[in-house]
Amino acid sequence: MYLEINGSIYRLLIEQEQGGWLIPYETPGAPVFLTRAGWGKRVAVPAEPDGPRTKAEQKRLDMIRPLTEERACITDKILRRRMAVRIAQEHHTTSRRVLRLYYIFLAHGTIQLKRKALKPKREEQKKIFAAAIERYYLSAKRPSLRDAYDCLLLEQYTDEEGKLLPEYPSWHSFRQYYYRSGMHKKSHKIIAREGLSDYQRNHRLLGGSAPLWKDHLGSYQMDATQADIYLVSSFDRSLVIGRPNIYLAVDTVSELIAGIYVGLEAGENAVMACLANAAADKVEICSKYGIHMTQEQWPSSGLPAEIITDKGREFESARVGELCVRYGMERESLPPFRPDRKSLVEKTFDLLQSRYKSLLRGKGVIEPDAQERWSTDYRSQAVLTLEEYTELLLRIILYLNNRPLKNYPASTEMLQQQVPMTPAGIWRWMQENGRSDLLEVEKEEIYCLALPRKEARVTRRGVEWDGFVYINPELRNLLEQLRGQKVTVAFDAQNTAKAYLLYECGYLPLALAQSCSCYTGMAASEAQLYRKHAQETIHMLDKQDVQARIELLRSTKELIRQAENGGMKRRQSGSEISANRETERRKRT
Known part of the structure; x- marks a missing residue:
């Protein structure tokens, strides 16, 4: 039975002689007792939603069933709350939710609430x-x-x-x-x-494999980066020379690091140096840094048949193009901003630097917080020289070239022949089976081709440029003919001890003059720092020299003034001067 009391509809749950227990229909809450005097008029039963219950509605009804079956819960508040707490614990919910569903059931006789009609819009x-x-x-x-x-x-x-x-x-x-x-x-x-x-x-789907892009040795992926470490000068460790540049050449099919350049140079000179390193004998290169290894550990040599690069200016320079034409190398330029197209060389940079960063933390390595206001000045922590850093990278490369490649897509033939799944092992197997497109070149020729060029002038002292002087006694007559003219020289930026004069399509060797012997063994950039440091020292000495000259002038004038005021002056003859000289000599002996 439903009653209307003060404009609200209530449902009568239990009728007694004095009154009854009622519950609000529209906003169900806890049942209340109301005497008959307060009852309003009786109203029709409100329409309830038709149709089958959903699974969720049936689940809620089953949950509150113990309450609905216990009629005493309508009148006994304590019992009702105790049972709601127990049900909530069993169903991992709250007693408040259990009671809310129970009150809805009491008010409507169901918990199948009227669903809101979908908005037409x-x-x-x-x-x-x-x-x-x-x-x-x-x-x-x-x-x-x-x-x-x-x-x-x-x-x-x-x-x-x-x-x-x-x-x-x-x-x-x-x-x-x-x-x-x-x-x-x-x-x-x-x-x-x-x-x-x-x-x-x-974010794109990855469905390929980098090594399967090529099927022969000789397709080198090349790229460059600036190392995350500061270095010091080899001749004066108090001088920080900045961060070196690293150029890498990584073979596509074997994932072997075939060539590397580490130095302060950038651009086409560094690219040519990296290719020269890739073509050279690695045993000889490593021995210069005190590293003893075998040819099997780093088997690559010769120029690649193809270089795969981005559209960087240094990789598309005229000298690189000249090298490609001369040896028949192909050059594939990838679209800009797509490092994933040459993922092997990009990942190799991470592998190289991750091997030493933890060991050199606090020794010049740049941390991720370098741009923060509170970050350390990593330049002041630098300890390694360029030579020491190069040796470190060479040792890491030897490790990486001989590490196992756990996810390498080996062919059935490789598995049958039990090929070592290392970059060096794959390289050797490919070479033994004729799957190599490498180009053989003369050692000295590729070395000279890779050297950077510079314009110099021939003077009486020799061939001069940037403060360096080079001579060759065997070329005396030629240098006499070229005196006063501009010439082109090729030089090794990592070692200023020698250079080459380009003359009639040949390379004529030159050596440092004795006046520049202090630069022997230095890199060109280090020699510039040395010269700058020497000039600063001379400039400081110049200030001291000026002060000393002023002091000498002052003391000399004071001495002259005192001498002029020391006695009477008169003209003396030669005989008097001789007598005075003899008297002075006897007094001093």
């Missing part, structure tokens, strides 16, 4: 949301989702004065649509906000 609203997200959120300006929601309200749900309309979609519904529609997972979102290049680098 829901589909239209979805279209509006989708258009707003497409227009405001999926943008290269990368606004937040909340910014896109605000733009939607400003555009669609404000009047002419900018005031919000009475009805507008909530932030919750807008955000819910974004995630439920899966727009946060779509590649279109990444491309629109981050760009196609970022999607291709970091």
